[in-house]
Structure formats: C-alpha cells, structure tokens
Amino acid sequence: MLRVIVRRLLQLVVTLIALSALIFIWLRNLPGGPVDALLGERATPETRALLTKALGYDQPIHVQYGKFMQRILTGDFGNSIRTGDPVIEVIGRAFPATFELALAAMVIAVGLGIPLGYLAARWRGRSLDHLTVVGTLLGISIPIFFLGYLLKDVFTQNIHWFPPSGRVGIGLDNTNITGFFVLDGLLTREFDAAADALWHLVLPAFTLATIPLAVIVRMTRASVLDVLNEDYVRTAEAKGLRHRTIRGRHILRNALLPVVTTIGLQTGALLSGAVLTEKVYNWGGLGTLITDSITGSRDYPVLQALILLAAFVFVVVNLLVDLSYAFIDPRVRVR
Amino acid sequence: MTEPTTQAGPPAPRRKGERPGRTGGNVNRLGDRKKARLEELAQASAGKGGVSLFRDAMRRLRRNPAAIVGATIIALFVLVAIFAPLIAPHDPVQRFDELTSKLAADNIPGPTAGFPLGSDELGRDLLSRLIYGSRQTLFVGVLATLIGLAIGVLLGAIAGAFGGWVDNILMRVTDVMLALPALLLAITLVALASRSSQWTVILAVAIVNVPIFARLLRGSMLAQRESDHVLAARALGVKQRSIVLRHMLPNAMTAVIVQATLTLSVAIIEAASLSFLGLGDPDRDRAEWGAMLGDAGVRYFEVRPELAYYPALAIIVVALGFTLLGEAMREAIDPKNRR
Numbered sequence: 001m002l003r004v005i006v007r008r009l010l011q012l013v014v015t016l017i018a019l020s021a022l023i024f025i026w027l028r029n030l031p032g033g034p035v036d037a038l039l040g041e042r043a044t045p046e047t048r049a050l051l052t053k054a055l056g057y058d059q060p061i062h063v064q065y066g067k068f069m070q071r072i073l074t075g076d077f078g079n080s081i082r083t084g085d086p087v088i089e090v091i092g093r094a095f096p097a098t099f100e101l102a103l104a105a106m107v108i109a110v111g112l113g114i115p116l117g118y119l120a121a122r123w124r125g126r127s128l129d130h131l132t133v134v135g136t137l138l139g140i141s142i143p144i145f146f147l148g149y150l151l152k153d154v155f156t157q158n159i160h161w162f163p164p165s166g167r168v169g170i171g172l173d174n175t176n177i178t179g180f181f182v183l184d185g186l187l188t189r190e191f192d193a194a195a196d197a198l199w200h201l202v203l204p205a206f207t208l209a210t211i212p213l214a215v216i217v218r219m220t221r222a223s224v225l226d227v228l229n230e231d232y233v234r235t236a237e238a239k240g241l242r243h244r245t246i247r248g249r250h251i252l253r254n255a256l257l258p259v260v261t262t263i264g265l266q267t268g269a270l271l272s273g274a275v276l277t278e279k280v281y282n283w284g285g286l287g288t289l290i291t292d293s294i295t296g297s298r299d300y301p302v303l304q305a306l307i308l309l310a311a312f313v314f315v316v317v318n319l320l321v322d323l324s325y326a327f328i329d330p331r332v333r334v335r
Numbered sequence: 336m337t338e339p340t341t342q343a344g345p346p347a348p349r350r351k352g353e354r355p356g357r358t359g360g361n362v363n364r365l366g367d368r369k370k371a372r373l374e375e376l377a378q379a380s381a382g383k384g385g386v387s388l389f390r391d392a393m394r395r396l397r398r399n400p401a402a403i404v405g406a407t408i409i410a411l412f413v414l415v416a417i418f419a420p421l422i423a424p425h426d427p428v429q430r431f432d433e434l435t436s437k438l439a440a441d442n443i444p445g446p447t448a449g450f451p452l453g454s455d456e457l458g459r460d461l462l463s464r465l466i467y468g469s470r471q472t473l474f475v476g477v478l479a480t481l482i483g484l485a486i487g488v489l490l491g492a493i494a495g496a497f498g499g500w501v502d503n504i505l506m507r508v509t510d511v512m513l514a515l516p517a518l519l520l521a522i523t524l525v526a527l528a529s530r531s532s533q534w535t536v537i538l539a540v541a542i543v544n545v546p547i548f549a550r551l552l553r554g555s556m557l558a559q560r561e562s563d564h565v566l567a568a569r570a571l572g573v574k575q576r577s578i579v580l581r582h583m584l585p586n587a588m589t590a591v592i593v594q595a596t597l598t599l600s601v602a603i604i605e606a607a608s609l610s611f612l613g614l615g616d617p618d619r620d621r622a623e624w625g626a627m628l629g630d631a632g633v634r635y636f637e638v639r640p641e642l643a644y645y646p647a648l649a650i651i652v653v654a655l656g657f658t659l660l661g662e663a664m665r666e667a668i669d670p671k672n673r674r
Contacts, residue, residue: 015510022511026527141654143604145611146628146647149636157637272518276608280633290519294526295613307523311514 005323012315019311023304024068077305082293087305090289096179097167098285101277102270104205109212110263117220117259118252121228132217139214144273148207148280155203165282168197204281208273212266219262223255230254257325264321268314392667402663408656416469423463424449427622434458443639455642456631457619464622465645471623472603472653475537479602482541484595487548488588494549495556495587496579502553509546517543517601518608525614533616536609540602551594555587589668596661600654607650624650 043051052058056067071077077087120132156164168181182201185194227233228251236246271286278287290306293299396402415422425431435458437444445453452461494505515523524539525531559565560583568578607625609615611633615626624646632643 011507011510014507015514018507018511019514137655137658138651141600141604141651141658143607143611143625143628143647143650145608145633146643149633149643153636153640269516272516275518275522276611279612290522291612294522298526303523303526307515307519310516310519314516315514 008319008322012319015315016308016312020069020072020308021065023307024065027300027304072308078301080293080302081299082302087301090302091286091305091309093179094284094286094289096181096285097283098271098274098278098287100180100182100201101204101208101283101285102267102274104201105208105270105273106212106263106267108205108209109216109266112209113213113216114220114256114259117217118224118247118255120217120221121224124225129221132221136214136217139210142210144207144210145276145280147210148204148277151203151207152280162203163200165280167200167283168193204277204283207280208270208277211273212263212270215266216259216262219259220255223258224251227251227255261321261325264317264324268317268321271310271313392664395667396663399663399667401659402667405656405659405661405663408652409660412469412653412656413473415466416473419467419470423460423466424451425460425463427459427464427467428620429460430458431460432458434460441638443635443642445639445641452645453639453641455627456635461642461645464627465624465649468622468624468627468646468649471621472606472625472650475533475540475606475623475625476599476603479537479540479606480544480595480598482538483544483598483602484548484591486541487545488552488591490545491549491552491591492556492579492584492587495553495560496575496583498557498560502557505549506553509549512542512546513550518605521605521609522612522614525609531609531614531617533618533621536606536614536616539609540605543605544598544602547598548591548594552587552591555590556583559583559586593661593665593668596657596664600657600661603650603654603657 056064075088077091079086080090083090116132120129123129152164155162181197182194185191185197233246233250236250241250274285275287275290277283278285279291282288286306286309289302293302293306431450431454433447434444434450434454438454438456438458443454443456444450447453450460450462452465455461455464490505490509494502512520521539521543524542525535528535556579565578565582568582573582603625606615606623607629610623610626610629612629615629616623627646628643628650632646635642
C-alpha cells in the first residue's frame, strides 16, 4: 500500500512538472512574447530591452525554467496584468467564493443523489424510477449555463424567491473574516447577513450541482440494482433480518463503493461547471477569474497560476479517490 | 480432404479418400468421427462467433426502445442537416428589412407573416438559422469527435500494442491532459491560440477527448494481450503487426465507437459552453446552435428568451439522442447482458 502511494505521488509530481513546463514554454512563445504581453505593443525598444533583462529573458531557457519553478515553489506567481496585484492575492480573494459554492453544490448532489438513486433502484420500473431516469438524462444533456438562466428567470423574475446574482445583498457585506460569507455571518453573529448569503447561494449551487447530481443518481441506481441481485441480499432477507439492517449493511455498504469514486471525480471536475455557473450569477470566484483573465486582454500570469492550481487540485482529488477506494474495499488492489 | 458428413447412428463404413491411420481401422474411424464433430462445432461457432456477436448486439439494440428513440432523433437531425436548403424558408444570413425595422434595444420581433419563429438579434429569420444551424452543429460535433478519436486511437493502439516504456510514456502524456477538468482544458487550449475561430473550438474539444479514447483503447488492447485468441494467433506464428491490426484492434474498437457516440453529445454541449464564455466561433454569419444559445441567446434573454429556448431545445434533444443511442449500444455489447 505504501509503495502504491509513493509511486502515485511520484507520478503526480511528474505530471505537474510536465504541465508547468508546457505552460512555461507556451508563455515564452506567445505571439509577441511575454514582454509584449506585459508592456503592450506600443512600448519603445529601450523599455522592452530593459524589461527583457529585468525578467531574465535574455538567459538560456533551462535557467529561466529553473527560476520560474523556484518562484512558483515559494508561492510567487508574479503580478496580474489587469490589476497589478500579486497573483497569489488575486486568487486568494476569489477562492472562498468558489469553495463555498462548490461545497454547497456537492452537499446538494450527494445529499439528494444517493437517496434518489437508492429509491429509484428499490422501486425499479415504478413512476419514481422512470422520473429519475428521464430527469438525470435531461440533467446531463442540458447546457448548465442555460439551466442557470432558466432558473434565474423563473425564480427571480416570475416568482421573487431568490436574488438574481451576487453573493450577498447590498449593505450586508460589511464583515469579512474568512471570505466564506455564510460562515462570516455566523462568526460575527450577523445572522441576517448569513441568511442572505445562504439565500444567494441556493440557485447557483443547484445549477452547479446539476451534473454531479445526475451522475451520482445514475451511478447509485445502477450500483444498487447490481447489489440487489446478489445472493447475500436474498440470504439476508430469507434470514428475516430487519429491512433497515439489510439496507445499511448489505446493500448500501456494497453499492456505495463505485459511488464514492464518482463523487470524487465529480468534485475534481467542479471547477469546469463553476466557470459557467459563476458567469451566469456574477459570482466573483475562481471561475469568474478564469473567464476575465482570458477574454479581452489576456492576463497570463493569473491564468497560468489558475491552470496549475486547478491541475493540482484535480490530480490530488483523483489520487485521494483511488486510495480511499482501496481502503474502503479490501478486495481492490490498487495498481 | 472432402467435407466430412456427420452421421448419427452406428459407425459409418470406411469411405473413399480416407487416410488409413497408423494405429488401425477402428481407432481411425473413431478419430474421423471426432474430427467431423469438431469441425461441425467449429463451423457452428464460426457462424455464431464473429457475425453473431454483432448480430446479437444489433438484435438487442432493436428491442431497446431507448435505442430506437435515440436513433430516430439522430436520423432526423442528420436529415435536417442534409436537406437544410430545401426545408429552410429563407437565407439564414440575410437581414430582412421588415424585421430590422422593428429591432430595438428592448424589442426583437416575434413571429410574423413569413417568419414563423420571428427574428433573431440582427433581423434574420430565426427558423432558417435553426435549420441551417443543424449543419454547423453536426459539423463541429462530428469533426471534433473524429479528430479526438483518430488521435486517441493512434496513441491508445501504440500504447496497447507495444506496452513497456512506450506505453508508460504515452500514458504520462494522457495524465498531463487529464490533469485538468474537460472544459478548463478546452479553455486553456483556446487561450493558446492568438484568437479564437471555428477551428480553435473544434480542435480544443477534440483534444479534450484524446486521452479518454486513448485510455479506453489501451485498456481494451492490454486486456486482450493475454486472451486466448491472441495467444492462439501468436502460437500460430502470425506476425505481430497482423495480430495487432487484425485480432486486437477490431475487438477493442467496439468500446471506442460506443464512447464516440456518447462524446458527440458532450462535444456539442462543450462547444456551446465555449461560445457562452466568449471563446466560440466569432463569425456572426455562421449559424450554429451552441453559438446561437451561448452568445445572443443569453445576451438577449430578458428581451426575447425564445432566442435561447429554441437552440437550447435543439441541443438538448440531439444530445439526448446521442446519449440514448450510446448507452443502449454499451448495454447491448456488454457480455453481462448476452443471452
């Protein structure tokens, strides 16, 4: 087991180094080069030469890459072209918004997905099952940004249940400790602010949860159906065990193994959906940052840091999923 | 040797053309009958084998209503795309004066005489653009999937056929590609290009799918390396190239084709998402559902939501079609379901 972990960690490091090298080479080969990207096209040759030297671009490429890696490892990703602030601060400010949103989405997806999938399988062929199958198919076929606009239209224009965009109402965003608005409100006992932040969270969280929810329901349903046919479930029923015991010990414990993998994979992929969801609801998190740093003038330092961060999170989550799987199910031998 | 006829009942008398065995008549006759029986079995299973695997899957597909619905949707979609010029009432690019005259910041004309679905944001016929949009959507989806499939299959086949360090290197390459969530990788790739075009969208969506196809094919090929039919071919002295191309690849391709069907729906949705983020095809004349929805559709959502509803509906239905067919195919080829 330890050998497996070490090997996977090494692979992870290799993957990230390769990705950072790719990004590095890409940035060196931008049309006009990074100096032009920083200075704009109208810079004089003198300032250009000065910046080239200052940034170390007159040195050989491997020396440059070494320095690049050195800086990254100390957390220095340079400054944003758009705002001039250090990239690490820009990302730090946006991170809590996305984390809050992603957490809420996964709570919805897992909290609704597993019971729904279980019930659909248990009542196979009944109307709830048909409804779930059709609903989840729609869930993976609908572009989620369109669903976002649809929800916004119904719940903010027609019935005024939820606020249309943003993270908190005007005048309530005073205290900021952690950047997680709901948590901040609770910590400072501004419960109206916490409630308002939570209220703002509902529609975006459901939008972002659509795909993970659909996938988790389908996975749970399929997996429970498989387990229901197993001999040990029939044996348990024949023994006259209580329904609750069979459900918990025999069905769910076995059926949830593949579901755990699915949850992990969906969590890792959440940033994809966040880019779209945050644009619909004007959310101001990492997703918005990605969109902003790519459309219009491109903010390469921010983009590069975000790509590396996203890859790091994604790869680590995937690794954790694989390892947790092996821990939960002793029969699984991780390669 | 002549075709041996199998006979029930008592041992057949020795026939002409039979080679006398070394161990004598009786044993030889028995050997012949055994041989005949074996050949009969071989023929029977040959008749069932290669063809029947496919035929069996087809039979199960035809009986699955989900597959029928999916296939019908796709057929209709393709037909509309082919005959778009015959079906569409107007030129999709032309701006009509009777529509543009009514365009305002807060008004996009709805259905009027001659324009059943009304105008789009530039005074063009929305219905005609939807009909022509099927072409471009099909083009983007199919091309992105095919390019992804071609590169993925090449990488996967090489990795699966050679194994060892080649496999190791290629899989690390796919690791790097898989290190980013799909849409994020597509965004990054589009950002690589100095400006976006129809081709950056197609290529980005294609490349996102490369590692998926590569891994799928490699896994399937590796699983076959130790399987009986490959071992048999190797024992018979079949050349490595021929083993890979004739024995392993065709068997591994089934899963890839199923995946490609499912990818088509993802590709169409991903292209729409890129348009929504402002990274889509910048050509405003070209009608494509993803761009219609992701660009003007959401921009004028409050003025006239139909601009989003119609292309969204088209995308959802077509994506549903590919998903239904793809999943029915996967179910049909799953040996667990074979009867």
